[in-house]
Amino acid sequence: MNLGALGINFAYVGSAALFIFGLKMLSSPATARKGNLFSALGMLLAIVVTLLASGLDYKWIIFGIAIGGSIGLFAAYKVEMTSMPEMVALFNGFGGISSVLLAWGEYHQNPEMSPFLGAIAFLSAFIGGVTFTGSMVAFGKLSGKISQQAVVFKGQHLINGAILAGAIGSAAIFCAVPGSWVGYLFFVLIVLIALGFGVTSVIPIGGADMPVVISLLNSYSGLAACAAGFVISNNILIVAGALVGASGIILTKIMCKAMNRSLANVLFSGFGTTTAGAAAGDGGPQGEIRPASAEDVYYILEAADSVAFVPGYGLAVAQAQHVVRELGDLLEENDTEVFYAIHPVAGRMPGHMNVLLAEANVPYDQLVEMDDINPRMDSIDVCVVIGANDVVNPAALDDENSPIYGMPIIETHRAKTVIVLKRSMNPGFAGIQNALFFADNARMYFGDAKESIQALVAEFKSSD
Amino acid sequence: MEAVYLTFVFVLAIFLGFELISKVPSTLHTPLMSASNAISGITLIGALASLKTDSPGFTAFLGTLAVTFATINVVGGYAVTNRMLEMFKKKDQGDSK
Numbered sequence: 230m231n232l233g234a235l236g237i238n239f240a241y242v243g244s245a246a247l248f249i250f251g252l253k254m255l256s257s258p259a260t261a262r263k264g265n266l267f268s269a270l271g272m273l274l275a276i277v278v279t280l281l282a283s284g285l286d287y288k289w290i291i292f293g294i295a296i297g298g299s300i301g302l303f304a305a306y307k308v309e310m311t312s313m314p315e316m317v318a319l320f321n322g323f324g325g326i327s328s329v330l331l332a333w334g335e336y337h338q339n340p341e342m343s344p345f346l347g348a349i350a351f352l353s354a355f356i357g358g359v360t361f362t363g364s365m366v367a368f369g370k371l372s373g374k375i376s377q378q379a380v381v382f383k384g385q386h387l388i389n390g391a392i393l394a395g396a397i398g399s400a401a402i403f404c405a406v407p408g409s410w411v412g413y414l415f416f417v418l419i420v421l422i423a424l425g426f427g428v429t430s431v432i433p434i435g436g437a438d439m440p441v442v443i444s445l446l447n448s449y450s451g452l453a454a455c456a457a458g459f460v461i462s463n464n465i466l467i468v469a470g471a472l473v474g475a476s477g478i479i480l481t482k483i484m485c486k487a488m489n490r491s492l493a494n495v496l497f498s499g500f501g502t503t504t505a506g507a508a509a510g511d512g513g514p515q516g517e518i519r520p521a522s523a524e525d526v527y528y529i530l531e532a533a534d535s536v537a538f539v540p541g542y543g544l545a546v547a548q549a550q551h552v553v554r555e556l557g558d559l560l561e562e563n564d565t566e567v568f569y570a571i572h573p574v575a576g577r578m579p580g581h582m583n584v585l586l587a588e589a590n591v592p593y594d595q596l597v598e599m600d601d602i603n604p605r606m607d608s609i610d611v612c613v614v615i616g617a618n619d620v621v622n623p624a625a626l627d628d629e630n631s632p633i634y635g636m637p638i639i640e641t642h643r644a645k646t647v648i649v650l651k652r653s654m655n656p657g658f659a660g661i662q663n664a665l666f667f668a669d670n671a672r673m674y675f676g677d678a679k680e681s682i683q684a685l686v687a688e689f690k691s692s693d
Numbered sequence: 694m695e696a697v698y699l700t701f702v703f704v705l706a707i708f709l710g711f712e713l714i715s716k717v718p719s720t721l722h723t724p725l726m727s728a729s730n731a732i733s734g735i736t737l738i739g740a741l742a743s744l745k746t747d748s749p750g751f752t753a754f755l756g757t758l759a760v761t762f763a764t765i766n767v768v769g770g771y772a773v774t775n776r777m778l779e780m781f782k783k784k785d786q787g788d789s790k
Contacts, residue, residue: 252713255721258781265728265771269771272767279742284746304773305772305776317727324734327762327763330756330758337752447726458699463739465738466735467703468702470733471706471709472714472729472732473733475706479714480722483722579722587782
């Protein structure tokens with residue numbers, strides 16, 4: 230190792246420290262922004278010292294950075310906060326494909342690989358490829374370009390199993406003879422199999438399970454980068470990739486726990502399609518629903534001392550975050566205590582609701598987690614459920630036959646009054662009827678979430 | 694021996710990652726994901742190093758593509774995270790009344 234390479238590696242240690250410090254500062258909203266800057270500084274340091282190495286072909290580097298940089302900046306400043314899940318999925322995919330390209334490039338240049346290096350190159354190409362097409366399918370589902378429904382067909386597990394076996398077989402051949410044309414052929418085959426497997430493994434997963442899938446793909450993109458780091462013996466790729474991999478795994482675990490399902494269940498069961506039939510069969514809870522007008526809701530809210538908003542994916546669809554905050558402000562002026570109770574899997578990605586409400590200038594100290602709100606639910610006057618359904622369904626607590634039995638929910642049914650904003654009586658994603666809507670303390674306020682809340686804001690303003 | 698050393702680094706980094714990430718509150722999970730996305734753009738470093746003046750044409754082609762995709766990740770990821778985190782305000786800050 231010459232002096233230049235030694236210096237570069239020392240600089241990488243500095244970058245790794247900055248990444249770690251940056252992630253540590255993400256543990257509080259007050260320091261998070263600075264943490265992100267530290268992390269970006271670490272990246273900049275790593276890029277600059279890498280560019281100082283001798284013998285680099287700068288014309289292609291400048292070309293790639295100019296194009297990638299402008300696309301990245303343009304996307305980052307143009308994206309709507311409601312579209313953040315699609316954006317993250319897309320970026321995940323790009324991380325995956327660059328790991329594939331990196332491993333391929335290295336293999337093309339130095340085809341004589343040891344079996345260990347061959348196996349790692351396989352992992353990098355395979356995980357990267359699955360991440361790429363898997364993320365593209367997730368992007369398509371989240372942006373509504375392809376159906377959000379779980380696409381399940383007969384023999385799906387068999388096909389996926391066969392694909393996986395094929396990939397491992399190809400990997401074995403590739404590792405045995407990486408230097409020959411046969412090895413090269415199988416390497417290309419592995420890349421193609423990975424790209425196909427990304428599609429077939431994500432297509433059966435429905436829209437509401439996307440928080441799990443995005444977290445998992447996030448983890449994959451890190452692990453692919455990590456494997457690429459092993460292939461080119463680069464420490465900083467390994468450290469950064471491992472940090473991202475760990476982050477994705479933790480988020481995946483949190484999301485699965487919040488749905489009371491195992492990862493295997495999310496990935497393989499095609500939830501929503503399999504359970505809808507069963508739930509429709511027994512008819513679900515029956516009873517009388519009590520619709521309310523804007524004026525009724527206004528009187529309820531006006532008299533309340535504490536109001537908790539419970540947002541779900543419907544809030545994002547209706548782009549209602551700004552009007553909700555306006556209503557929250559009016560309630561506060563009216564000496565009502567206002568907070569926002571957020572279920573971990575509300576929305577389409579971890580923390581989705583928090584970002585939307587932050588965009589609407591809701592202070593983060595008003596955002597309350599499920600475990601903090603449930604113990605004091607009995608003392609809350611009004612819960613306003615906006616575009617959420619399964620995460621407030623009491624069947625998860627008391628109906629052992631319900632497909633969502635055991636899932637932790639925000640226990641809005643224990644509040645003195647629950648107002649449910651909903652477009653219609655259609656059941657939610659899981660296809661299960663919600664007993665909350667028929668409860669004695671519940672009022673249904675039908676209509677588009679945004680227009681409904683605008684009507685309430687107008688009621689408040691006209692009464693002044 | 695090098696493989697052992699790299700694995701050592703990998704295992705320690707995984708444990709460190711678990712420790713760090715489990716302290717991130719759920720409010721910040723979306724920015725955490727986009728920030729870690731940006732970090733996974735670290736493949737840019739490898740891609741840059743692979744673009745040598747004496748690289749064969751096909752390696753240069755793959756390398757340039759990798760640089761492009763990884764840069765989208767790095768630049769876009771950090772920029773969008775910054776944009777999101779800017780919005781997280783406490784009650785006494787910003788323009789809330």
